[in-house]
Amino acid sequence: MLARKYGFQWYSVDAHAFDHEERAAAAGLHVLGTGPGDFDRRPMIMEDVLPLETSVVVDGAFVTPAMAGVGENAVWLMPSKDEQLVRLEGRNPGGDHRGLVWGWELVRGQLEGTDAHVIVVDGQTVEQTLNAVEQRFGPLLGSGE
Known part of the structure; x- marks a missing residue:
C-alpha cells in the first residue's frame, strides 16, 4: 500500500524465492527443487534492488538488519x-x-x-x-x- 500510494517500487522477497533458487542452482550454489532456504539470498536481493530507479519498499523476513542496515x-x-x-x-x-x-x-x-x-x-x-x-x-x- 505504501509503495502504491507514493509511487515507489515494491519488492517482495517471498515473490522472488523461486527465481533466487533457480539463479543459485545455475551458479552451482544449490540443488534445484530442494527449496529456497539453504543458500544466501542476500546477494541476489541486493542485485535485484540496487539498480531500481525509484525508492523501493522491500518486504520480507530474509531482509535482516545486518543486511539492510538500520539507517533513516x-x-x-x-x-x-x-x-x-x-x-x-x-x-x-x-x-x-x-x-x-x-x-x-x-x-x-x-x-x-x-x-x-x-x-x-x-x-x-x-x-x-x-x-x-x-x-x-x-x-x-x-x-x-
Whole structure:
C-alpha cells in the first residue's frame, strides 16, 4: 500500500524465492527443487534492488538488519514474540513454528542495541501500520527519496 500510494517500487522477497533458487542452482550454489532456504539470498536481493530507479519498499523476513542496515530509510515492523506465535499458530494450527520463530529472534537480536526504528504491530490493522510508517518517514515520502 505504501509503495502504491507514493509511487515507489515494491519488492517482495517471498515473490522472488523461486527465481533466487533457480539463479543459485545455475551458479552451482544449490540443488534445484530442494527449496529456497539453504543458500544466501542476500546477494541476489541486493542485485535485484540496487539498480531500481525509484525508492523501493522491500518486504520480507530474509531482509535482516545486518543486511539492510538500520539507517533513516529503514523501519522494522515487528510483532512481539507472543503475537508472532499467535499469528503462526493461526496460519498453521499445531504446526512446528520453531524455524519461523528463529527468524523473528534473528531479526530482533540484530535490532537490539541499535538506533533502528521499530514499529510494534501487535493488534494493529493494516491502515494503522501504514499510518505509523507514514508518520515515521514524514517529509521523505513526498520527496520520493
